[in-house]
Amino acid sequence: MEPIIRVENISRTFQAGNGQVEAVKNISFSIEKGEIFGIIGLSGAGKSTLVRCLNLLERPNEGSIFIDGKDMMNLSQAELRRERQDIGMIFQHFNLLMQRNVIDNICFPLEIAGVSRNDAKKRAEELLEIVGLSEKAKAYPAQLSGGQKQRVAIARVLANNPKILLCDEATSALDPQTTKSILKLVKEINRDYGITVIVITHEMAVIQEICSKVAVLDHGSMVEEGTVEELFRAPKTEEAKKLILNEFRHIKEMRSERMIRVTFGGSSAFEPFIGNAVLEYKTPLNILYANTKTINGNAEGEMILQLPESQEIADRMIEYFKENNLGVEEVDHYVG
């Protein structure tokens, strides 16, 4: 089956002063219909430019983009505008019309699509119901909280029944609790309407919460791509490791000693592997950090272990964990 989004070798260069900035360098990827695809990277990695290339808010200098089989780069202005109605986008700062009330904000894309005032209003009321804000129909954006504004933005984006939803740091301005509820809503939309979702973020937690596939962006290049489980268990590139291990940075004691990050999921969660290792090698292990996360609906555990001083025993323990199908990663230089 043809993927809903197919990007081939796109590059986007900006003229900045005397030099050129390559925001997106020769990137290719495909997204299947109905997927929630995450693109993660630190700020300045080129995520925002990349996502804007998909609806041609930024026109790539090179490469091709196919949306549902259509060659986006060769559309006329009018065709492009029509096509954009099928690709919704939500933003970090919501970008609602401040001088319009909630219901009229949701009517806006319908006005653009040429829907009659009455039909638009009816549709807007339905959508407001879906995002749970019916009682705010007459309120103005300035009267809403961040989470409510993003809900209005989501209702607005759904108005024209898009095939694709682009989320550009859509939860980055929200607190953790609100982030969760917005992500839940996005997930429901994906499930109920079969809308393909692309999530741009710098937070691994967002990726883990809703994405099935993920791509890591670094300095304009896509350095790693795979399922979220793969990335969580065995990040391959430096950049991916940095993103995964970022949250341990605050643990000050984790210095100088040799440390590993162990990940486990599914059946291995039931094996007492730490206890077994201690018994086997008669040397204690120090657990510095442990946590379980729900990734894509499955429980995944991770631990940071301080290994014994003896290099030999430490190496044997790593071998032992690997034999037991655990993800093992040396993390010394990522923390402290």
Next chain:
Amino acid sequence: MLDKVIIDMLIEGTVATLYMTLVSTLFGYIFGLPMGIVLAVTDQEGIKPNGIIYKILDFIVNLMRSIPFLILLILVMPVTKALVGKTYGSTATIVPLTIAAAPFIGRMVESSLKEVDKGVIEAAQSMGAGTFTIIWKVLLAEARTSLLVGVTIAVGTIFGYSAMAGVIGGGGLGDIAIRYGYYRYESDIMFVTIVILVVLVQILQGLGMMLSKKLDRRHM
């Protein structure tokens, strides 16, 4: 001093001043609003950047803005004569007032439209909105408060200019103030006209600001 003749003259002068100011503001916007829109849209950061159009219009606006109004009054007399048939009186004054106001209004409209959040414009583009939809429903609608403040400033400025036209017999309160206060040394009549001018400016400014505030939904 304030006999019936004088009072009638002052009332007539007030009406003439308001007539010149408001009609000139209206014509100023008929020309200035499109200018401001084109400037904001064709700017490098605008929704349809066009260096050539922007630079030409930018130059014309700057050129017109750099001519002092008193000189402009005399300079455009042939145009006024052709359009109105005479070069004195309040209707004739509307011509130079409009020519002076349009580029000034254009600049204010440009700056109001440039204040509109780039993110909101981008959101409209992502929905498939065309240039005219964005101008009409995003730029002008979102900038309405700032535009109304601009109208208020424009009215005040044109009001001041209209008094200046008194020098060449432009009619209105400025005309009266110059004729009585300057040519005839009847400074008491001049003071009365000044009081009327001050009160009128206050009322117009107050109304404009009140209206723009009332229509602003950004702060609740």
